[in-house]
Amino acid sequence: MIVEIGHFALVLSLAVAMVQSVLPIIGARKGDERLMETGAIAATGGFVLIGISFAALMSSYVTSDFSVLNVAENSNSLQPLLYKFTSTWGNHEGSMLLWVLILAFFGSLVALFGRDLPATLKANVLSVQAWILTAFLLFILLTSNPFERLDPAPMEGQDLNPILQDIGLAIHPPMLYLGYVGFSIAFSFAIAALIDGRIDAAWARWVRPWTLIAWIFLTLGIAMGSYWAYYELGWGGWWFWDPVENASFMPWLAGTALLHSALVMEKRSALKIWTILLAILTFSLSLLGTFLVRSGVLTSVHAFATDPTRGVFILCILCLFIGGALFLFALRAPSLAGGGLFAPISREGALVFNNLFLTTAAATVLVGTLYPLVLEVVAGQKISVGAPFFDLTFGPLMVPLLFAVPFGPLLGWKRGDLLGAAQRLYFAAGCALAALVGVLAFTGGTRVLTAFGFALAFWLLAGSLTDLFLRAAFLKVGWRTGLSRLLGLPSSAFGATLAHFGLGVTLLGIVSVSSFQQELITSMAPGKTAEIAGYTLSFDRIDQRPGPNFDAQAATFTVRQGGVEMTKIETSKRFFPVRQMTTTESGIWTHWFSQLYLSLGDPSPDLQTIVVRIWWKPFVTLIWIGTVFMGLGGVFSLADRRLRVGAPTRSRRKAAGRDAALGAGA
């Protein structure tokens, strides 16, 4: 029964979403409050229904109910319990269900926390959300139904893809989806504004926190995915410019741009139309990412052609929403009131600069991702666009942007003083210079590019702290008062600093690993030793260890430095009989911020030796620690009380508003 209840709940939620697509927006057009109010309830109800449905699927996975086709194909009764849970979204159908669950979740959040929104705006937003929801629910039910049954149930399931049998699957996809789908709110707000033909003052205040939430999750989701790939795939790389990664990176770039332009819009009422366009683009890129990953078009255009139903369906959704949104934008944008003016050198100008570079970067990644597809369709050639392309295009775009980051917060709104800002950055410049000289000296002047990379990273680190330092005015008012002023700063100031600081930390990690990493691939037998980066690794033994649904070959190494034992590292290969697949479990020893990374390759034909890949990765963890800083920055920005003020309780606010208005007039 549970399975079928879940199935029915999903169908019912589609019906509810259809109602929600129509009634509130009609209500908004006609000004009928009762119709508008159905939106909030339908959104909440829809979320509950999809939640029931998702819980039903999950319970099928946990109880290994192989009468559900999806469960039989992607799970196995021998899996540990955690992976039975995570198998729920470790496959196409289940992950789409998670996608709509999160979409409905955001819709219900708008319904619950949107009390202070203008009623028409809220109704329109909810209707637009419901359009997206309807499209994807139809997609699920018609082409990838997770509740398809199998009778008689097979004895054993085909197991979850072994690479996914990891704690990473429990965290990465939900986070990433929270990010992807979170941008749908910004999108819905943008469309609602276009439908209304008017941008409410509350618009920007609302869009920014939602974008921020989505951005935080996306940032952490991408970072998590990157670390997962790093330790699971056994190749020691942390970013592969793989199309699937790019699919999540593009919305991140656009979302970061949106975050900054929404700031201008909120504070200065400028860049309104651009912000709306950016909101549309960001979610469009999220949809595109979903399409790329879910249609199978990436593996091969031919794989896409063999089973086109899903791909074509998502492509239609894509065209409908992106095309429709851009069309609406073209239609309405000229009639929207533009915002305030500002000088080119100003905070706004800096943010425009940021937007320009970020969107160009997103476009670059887009080209790099889609070009092979287009080429395959047009010329039948199969090429892959990888790191060399992105190093040449994406890299140079980032350098000026990163260089400009510390200037932004130091420039004043409306008209700023570039020279003044530059003067205030003398400390940061000093740090950068010191780093430059230090690295040059350390490498004997051979690594000029590396030195500049380190300089840029330190410039970012020191530059982002400069803003806080100056705002607290430590030099002017002394240590004690400065500290209290620092604590009195609005938390969004900390947010910006932390996020920019995180950027510097990540950059430091990237530069350090790509310049100073050491690699050793060798064939070893137990008892032998290898040397890397001043460490001596001795191969102690290799033994068989049975796991719940796999057999592992585990190798143990002892790491010594100068004869002193530092640690033991264990790395293994796991063989999963059901899928006939082998995975590597890399052995990682984290020493401060650096890591020693080991993974096993193939044994020699006589089974006497085995290939061992060893990397020394200096400061590699900084790459991910930096993203945690960025995420924290987002949280601080979000916690800024002033954002939530949006619209406090009505009566008090009105009175206060009048007073303030009088005050302003006086």
Add this chain to the structure above:
Amino acid sequence: MTAVVTLAILWPLVRRRGSGAGSAAEHDVEVYAAQLRELDGDLERGTIAEAEAASARAEIGRRLLRASERAAAPGQAFAAVNTPRRPAVLAAIAVVVVAMPAAAFLFYGRIGDPKLPDQPLAFREQPQPQQENLDLANLVEKAEARLKQDPKDGNGWDVLAPIYLRMNRPADAVAAYRQSIALNGPSATRFGGLGEALTETAGGEVTDEAKAAFQRAVGINPAYLPAKFFLALDASQEERAADAETRWSDLISQSPKNAPWLKIARAGLADARQRLGKDAPTGADAPSGDVASNAGGPGAGQSANEGSGGAFKGPDAATVAAASQMSPADRQAMIEGMVSELAARLKQNPDDVEGWKRLIRSYTVLGKTEEAKTALSQARDALPANSAAAREIAAFAGEIGLSTGEEATTQ
């Protein structure tokens, strides 16, 4: 569930309620006012310079004035708007009460499977009256443990191998068949099974290794049909159309009417003939095109046999998997068929001690204790009392924990 959702959405539609929402312009006024207060806050904290604050205040003030003008303008306000419009609301009620649930039920009726109960593992593992062998995993585990202690037990491997194959553990099946052949000597079923297991590990492709196994199986027993099936399949896969045609038609003519592979065999034959430029066999026998895809059953849709190109389109990986596994029920029938074959042979040739042991063990592993006991007592009857053979059987029965068949004998 439907009722709750319907009522919840209905609630705001039927509820009467005083107007609460202000106009959008009024809302703007409030937002700007809040912005002004924040500006004051910033100024107090000293995070914004006096001059900047003044200009910002002027700008917000301007916006505020504009918004309040709009709020005051009668045309803009939503005053008229809060009066309920009957027809629209009634239509909405109709949609929510009738159309929404109806759509849900209709759609679910098309795609749902309301009568099919859940079948979680715990439920499936419960022994069911008509199928005593469902606790297979458990039995296999026991058998594995036994074999780990005594890996020279050829009979154990012999019984376990086909079960592995059925449980979708082809690699284990390959190992088990090899052990069994090494310990028990070659037989058509063993080599056939080995070939099948090899084919499955190769994702449905009859590899050269598998082919050799099938050929040995046919060499031992020229009438062993499963091996012939795979040899025909191999011919199709390698696009030896003429060879495939003879092999498929031989197979079809020799197969019993209800053989599970017939559907695929006919599709293969039709394909081979098409390739040779002959007409496909007429009649209900072989609607060639779709049989190939139908034959795969549930698995056929998901397989993307990319390499296939122009090759034999019939049984691809999934189809072969489905065919070689058949359905669990079919495979079960096959195993039981093999066991009953053995029983029949023992009736004619009751002196075969090893055969009796195998039969008894098979019954035990299949969970058919009663049959095992009957077989035990039959063996006792067949073998001369107090002979070495009889003692061996008795010892064997004790070893696998089967009670000496006194009561079975009296039955």
